[in-house]
Amino acid sequence: MGTITQMTEALRPRHPALVRVTHWLITLSFLALLVTGVEILISHPRFYWGETGNVNTRALFSLPIPSSRGTVPTGYGYVLPDQNGWSRYLHFEAAWVAVLTGLLYVAFGFLQGHFRRNLLPAPSDLSPKRLAIDIARHLRFRRPSEEEAWSYNVLQRLTYLLVIFVLFPLVIWTGLAMSPAVASVFPAAVTVWGGRQSARTIHFFVSIFLVLFLLVHVLMVYLAGFRKRVGAMITGRLTPPRGRA
Amino acid sequence: MSKISRRKLITTGLLATAGATGLGVAAKLAERYGLIPPDAGVLYGAGETLTYAAQRLFARYSLAPEFGRSQISKDPFANPVDPLGAEFQRLQAGGFADWRLAVDGMVARPTSFSLAELKSFPWSTHITMIACEEGWSYIAEWSGVPLAHILNRVGALPQARYVVYRSFQPAWWDSIDMADALHPQTLLAAGMNGGELPVPFGGPLRLRIPRQLGYKNVKYITRLTLTDNLKRFGKGLGSAAPEGGYAWYAGI
Numbered sequence: 500m501g502t503i504t505q506m507t508e509a510l511r512p513r514h515p516a517l518v519r520v521t522h523w524l525i526t527l528s529f530l531a532l533l534v535t536g537v538e539i540l541i542s543h544p545r546f547y548w549g550e551t552g553n554v555n556t557r558a559l560f561s562l563p564i565p566s567s568r569g570t571v572p573t574g575y576g577y578v579l580p581d582q583n584g585w586s587r588y589l590h591f592e593a594a595w596v597a598v599l600t601g602l603l604y605v606a607f608g609f610l611q612g613h614f615r616r617n618l619l620p621a622p623s624d625l626s627p628k629r630l631a632i633d634i635a636r637h638l639r640f641r642r643p644s645e646e647e648a649w650s651y652n653v654l655q656r657l658t659y660l661l662v663i664f665v666l667f668p669l670v671i672w673t674g675l676a677m678s679p680a681v682a683s684v685f686p687a688a689v690t691v692w693g694g695r696q697s698a699r700t701i702h703f704f705v706s707i708f709l710v711l712f713l714l715v716h717v718l719m720v721y722l723a724g725f726r727k728r729v730g731a732m733i734t735g736r737l738t739p740p741r742g743r744a
Numbered sequence: 745m746s747k748i749s750r751r752k753l754i755t756t757g758l759l760a761t762a763g764a765t766g767l768g769v770a771a772k773l774a775e776r777y778g779l780i781p782p783d784a785g786v787l788y789g790a791g792e793t794l795t796y797a798a799q800r801l802f803a804r805y806s807l808a809p810e811f812g813r814s815q816i817s818k819d820p821f822a823n824p825v826d827p828l829g830a831e832f833q834r835l836q837a838g839g840f841a842d843w844r845l846a847v848d849g850m851v852a853r854p855t856s857f858s859l860a861e862l863k864s865f866p867w868s869t870h871i872t873m874i875a876c877e878e879g880w881s882y883i884a885e886w887s888g889v890p891l892a893h894i895l896n897r898v899g900a901l902p903q904a905r906y907v908v909y910r911s912f913q914p915a916w917w918d919s920i921d922m923a924d925a926l927h928p929q930t931l932l933a934a935g936m937n938g939g940e941l942p943v944p945f946g947g948p949l950r951l952r953i954p955r956q957l958g959y960k961n962v963k964y965i966t967r968l969t970l971t972d973n974l975k976r977f978g979k980g981l982g983s984a985a986p987e988g989g990y991a992w993y994a995g996i
Contacts, residue, residue: 679995
């Protein structure tokens with residue numbers, strides 16, 4: 500088995516070039532979106548449901564953090580510096596990179612069979628028993644075997660599909676639903692959530708899930724061998740090249 | 745040099761030339777059709793240009809959602825403003841009878857209007873949301889004169905591309921393109937929720953652009969200037985916002 504996979508590696512890399520490039524472009528834009536998103540959030544760390552909400556309205560919940568606006572009652576005796584100007588500029592620029600890269604990746608995934616071959620779980624893997632075994636294995640933080648480096652396990656596949664086809668589309672949609680110009684073209688894209696403030700609140704929670712995914716993803720890569728796995732996502736090769744032959 | 749690498753070189757060269765020419769043509773076309781915002785040259789201007797161009801291509805004539813009377817916010821929030829000064833207080837004490845709106849620049853008939861004159865023009869009302877870039881929002885009924893009516897009345901010249909608007913507060917000046925200036929929902933608003941527009945909300949006169957965020961809806965409007973070139977105003981970035989680090993276009 501080992502020799503076969505090593506032979507196929509010579510023909511096909513562990514990760515196709517397009518997957519590698521889009522992976523790191525999405526990583527960069529996601530980090531930019533995260534930092535700027537937090538900065539924008541700090542200017543109004545209160546959340547509402549429905550169409551409208553402001554400091555005169557009762558909040559659905561508010562975060563116990565200081566704010567970059569003196570108009571927000573936070574209980575802290577100081578106001579953080581305003582970073583919304585560049586944060587908003589960069590947030591939307593990074594969103595363009597994420598959306599265009601994501602579209603390229605999804606087109607590739609369908610056309611080249613990447614989703615079907617590498618991400619769609621085998622029906623036999625989806626039985627409750629197999630899933631339970633896999634979950635237990637993950638919870639024990641057991642280092643995966645060398646064989647597993649060549650394909651994604653079922654939990655990985657399900658998680659990646661959830662991130663690609665549910666969380667990312669949701670976070671983009673709810674983000675766009677906050678744009679007054681987008682609302683003027685597709686009012687239903689806002690009302691389907693119950694209004695602009697609902698979309699903002701959902702945008703926040705989906706972002707939390709994406710950050711959780713990022714943390715678990717990096718932890719799993721660390722457990723599986725950080726250098727080797729990150730190297731494979733950069734060079735495409737799983738085994739480090741021996742010398743410069 | 746081998747044959748293959750020469751062929752590769754020529755192909756790459758041709759592709760690069762075609763690409764550069766394509767980009768050049770696209771930039772020319774984008775400029776001609778008004779898809780380049782005045783702050784396109786700032787640090788994150790590329791993303792800003794994509795956003796503005798996309799929204800101008802797909803949202804030029806769209807109408808902001810209008811709400812029912814029952815959805816009007818009972819407790820709207822007015823962002824505090826710097827003290828308006830003694831001159832404003834004098835005008836306010838006189839019921840703003842002496843408030844003037846000057847219209848100049850690329851117009852056939854530069855004119856100055858009093859509030860009473862503005863109120864004699866066709867009036868328009870809509871119940872729309874105003875959303876702040878910070879994230880909060882409220883819904884109110886706004887009434888005023890459509891900006892398009894004023895531009896018609898003063899004879900806006902066809903080559904005018906932007907309307908620069910100035911406030912009683914000199915730090916707040918801004919501009920919009922003709923797509924927004926001629927948009928039927930863009931109002932010089934003087935009324936809110938059935939009464940006079942309260943001073944904290946921008947009374948006596950506020951520009952109301954429901955397809956853009958709150959900060960484009962400048963309060964205490966005193967002067968409109970039509971122009972074909974924003975380079976002549978301030979630092980040439982279109983408004984005070986990019987000079988303070990914020991985007992000129994606020995449709996997102």
